[in-house]
Amino acid sequence: MVFMNLNSIIRRVLSGSYWTIAILSLLSVILIGTAAYTIKLTEQFFDAFTNSHNNYKFIVQLIVIMLLLKLTQLCMEQFRQYLEQKMTIQMNRLLEYQLIDLIHLKTVTKLETPQYQNDFNFLRSTFFSISNLIITFIQFAHQIILFLTYSIILINYIWYLPIIVTLYCLPHFLNEIKISKLNHSYTENTSQLSREKLMLFETLVRPLAQKELLIFQSKSFFLRKWDNISLKSIKWEINHQKKIYMKRLLFAIIEPLGFVVIQILLVRSVIAAELTIGQYIAITTAVAMLQSTLFAIGQYFGRVKQTYLTSLQLQQFITKYFPSTFTLHAHDIKLASPIEEIVIKDLTFQYPTTDKSVIKNINLNIKAGNCIAIVGENGSGKSTLGKILIGLYDVTPGALYINNTDINDINHLSLIHQMTMVSQDFVRYPISLEENVILDSPSKESEKKLIELSEKYPELFPDEVSKETILGLEFIGSRQLSGGQWQKIAIARALYKDSPLLLLDEATSALDPETEQSIMNSVIRNRKWNRQTTLFITHRMPICQMADQIIVLHNGEIAEIGTHQELILAEGRYYRMFMTTHENNEVNTNGDNQLQGTVPTQYAAR
Numbered sequence: 319m320v321f322m323n324l325n326s327i328i329r330r331v332l333s334g335s336y337w338t339i340a341i342l343s344l345l346s347v348i349l350i351g352t353a354a355y356t357i358k359l360t361e362q363f364f365d366a367f368t369n370s371h372n373n374y375k376f377i378v379q380l381i382v383i384m385l386l387l388k389l390t391q392l393c394m395e396q397f398r399q400y401l402e403q404k405m406t407i408q409m410n411r412l413l414e415y416q417l418i419d420l421i422h423l424k425t426v427t428k429l430e431t432p433q434y435q436n437d438f439n440f441l442r443s444t445f446f447s448i449s450n451l452i453i454t455f456i457q458f459a460h461q462i463i464l465f466l467t468y469s470i471i472l473i474n475y476i477w478y479l480p481i482i483v484t485l486y487c488l489p490h491f492l493n494e495i496k497i498s499k500l501n502h503s504y505t506e507n508t509s510q511l512s513r514e515k516l517m518l519f520e521t522l523v524r525p526l527a528q529k530e531l532l533i534f535q536s537k538s539f540f541l542r543k544w545d546n547i548s549l550k551s552i553k554w555e556i557n558h559q560k561k562i563y564m565k566r567l568l569f570a571i572i573e574p575l576g577f578v579v580i581q582i583l584l585v586r587s588v589i590a591a592e593l594t595i596g597q598y599i600a601i602t603t604a605v606a607m608l609q610s611t612l613f614a615i616g617q618y619f620g621r622v623k624q625t626y627l628t629s630l631q632l633q634q635f636i637t638k639y640f641p642s643t644f645t646l647h648a649h650d651i652k653l654a655s656p657i658e659e660i661v662i663k664d665l666t667f668q669y670p671t672t673d674k675s676v677i678k679n680i681n682l683n684i685k686a687g688n689c690i691a692i693v694g695e696n697g698s699g700k701s702t703l704g705k706i707l708i709g710l711y712d713v714t715p716g717a718l719y720i721n722n723t724d725i726n727d728i729n730h731l732s733l734i735h736q737m738t739m740v741s742q743d744f745v746r747y748p749i750s751l752e753e754n755v756i757l758d759s760p761s762k763e764s765e766k767k768l769i770e771l772s773e774k775y776p777e778l779f780p781d782e783v784s785k786e787t788i789l790g791l792e793f794i795g796s797r798q799l800s801g802g803q804w805q806k807i808a809i810a811r812a813l814y815k816d817s818p819l820l821l822l823d824e825a826t827s828a829l830d831p832e833t834e835q836s837i838m839n840s841v842i843r844n845r846k847w848n849r850q851t852t853l854f855i856t857h858r859m860p861i862c863q864m865a866d867q868i869i870v871l872h873n874g875e876i877a878e879i880g881t882h883q884e885l886i887l888a889e890g891r892y893y894r895m896f897m898t899t900h901e902n903n904e905v906n907t908n909g910d911n912q913l914q915g916t917v918p919t920q921y922a923a924r
């Protein structure tokens with residue numbers, strides 16, 4: 319059980335950086351001391367310079383000290399920047415880790431929505447401000463102590479000077495906080511736009527997309543689209559920058575006015591001989607420093623505010639998408655024994671983004687060891703039903719029972735442990751063949767299991783590729799597999815998990831009919847032998863004959879259910895689907911290659 323909030327993230331990110339923080343704090347204290355001493359030296363230097371009895375030895379001494387002080391300050395400043403950089407790099411790695419850890423799934427219902435992608439993109443772009451926060455805090459503390467130091471120096475000369483400086487810097491300070499809010503909402507509002515722009519950019523430059531761009535000569539089309547989005551995005555950004563610029567400009571005008579008031583006061587005191595030239599220059603320097611310190615405090619405060627907004631957003635994000643990371647489910651029942659029975663009662667399901675149910679009033683009973691085929695036309699709900707059955711989508715309580723327990727009450731990990739799937743969009747990992755199958759670091763045990771698997775299903779593993787070979791096109795030395803070979807690897811991955819329930823969602827669509835028949839045969843036979851349940855979704859009608867039961871879906875509802883024999887005799891949907899393939903086979907055998915059917919009028923060439 320993970321409990322995530324900003325505090326725990328900061329604590330984890332900070333672990334290991336305590337020494338760096340201590341050194342940074344020490345450097346800050348030394349830098350503040352040298353800054354204060356520089357003011358004092360400035361006064362002495364100019365007073366010695368304007369003194370009628372010029373003491374050149376003293377002046378040279380002061381120049382040397384000031385030079386050494388400046389050099390020390392520069393070195394320490396550089397060292398401080400290096401430490402901050404180092405800390406940021408280390409913290410960003412830990413933040414990346416935390417961000418990945420944050421995605422703590424139970425089901426994927428809410429994740430397969432554009433809103434999630436927008437929200438996640440926004441979170442990701444602001445998440446890394448957390449590493450800045452820690453640096454910001456150190457700098458913030460540094461600036462506050464500097465502010466106090468310069469104020470004390472100025473009070474010693476003229477007590478009310480820090481008050482005047484603070485007063486004319488205050489609007490700028492408050493403005494910076496407003497700007498931080500503006501930055502935050504800008505990132506939120508442009509989340510979708512930035513994703514769209516990135517997606518189009520990727521389409522244009524991704525090596526694997528180039529063949530389609532070439533064949534369809536679609537580069538100029540996508541370029542135009544990217545150009546439009548990019549112009550739109552630039553407009554937003556320029557507008558945003560303009561707003562910030564206007565806000566800063568407005569308050570920047572106040573600053574020179576305030577500075578002039580101080581200069582008038584100081585010059586009057588010099589004329590009245592209340593201040594020496596050295597003191598005048600020292601005060602002017604201290605005022606300028608105090609002013610820049612106040613501006614820096616404003617900016618750092620703005621950043622702290624931005625991180626505070628990030629923390630709120632983080633909390634909302636977790637509550638919205640991963641509520642289980644916060645609360646222990648009330649009925650967290652472990653699914654200890656293998657799946658014996660799945661019962662579906664009046665199941666209806668709707669995606670968060672659709673306005674109609676895509677699965678309607680389904681009732682089913684699946685017993686362990688059975689092999690079920692799900693067929694139906696495109697969009698009839700086959701994949702949705704399959705994913706519901708393996709627990710990937712949220713269902714209402716009372717609709718789906720596994721071993722007599724409502725799926726909502728079952729401990730998520732114990733459930734997933736018993737499920738596997740090969741989906742139409744399985745992932746092609748650019749890692750070794752062996753890792754692609756075992757999805758773990760190889761060990762003696764995994765090697766033994768892999769050998770057993772390859773003996774049981776030799777047709778799944780390409781002969782010419784060693785298990786150490788990196789697959790794909792991404793890296794030098796890697797080896798690309800054919801579509802069918804990749805599909806075999808995905809099937810091997812699912813079989814390696816060897817779980818009680820396996821869903822094959824058009825998992826053999828890229829295999830040649832002979833290999834498909836042979837693989838499906840051995841998978842079903844072996845799993846039946848082990849009393850494991852297999853569901854498969856297919857458009858290839860001949861392999862349906864291997865199933866114990868066939869479910870025909872139409873518009874999200876069960877149109878027919880039965881064995882191959884029963885459904886053929888019923889001469890309904892299944893019969894028609896089966897005969898279409900059958901007849902086509904006959905046509906093909908006869909060498910008759912005529913295009914069948916008519917072109918829909920709306921698409922017909924005029």
Ligand SMILES: Nc1ncnc2c1ncn2[C@@H]1O[C@H](COP(=O)(O)OP(=O)(O)OP(=O)(O)O)[C@@H](O)[C@H]1O
Pocket residue numbers: 430669670671672676694695696697698699700701702703
């Ligand atoms: N993640 C999703 N969000 C919203 N709607 C979806 C999502 N996935 C599928 N749908 C919609 O649900 C309906 C059923 O889709 P599903 O993928 O289950 O059909 P299918 O029978 O498997 O189709 P096919 O044979 O083409 O793979 C479709 O109308 C589809 O538009």
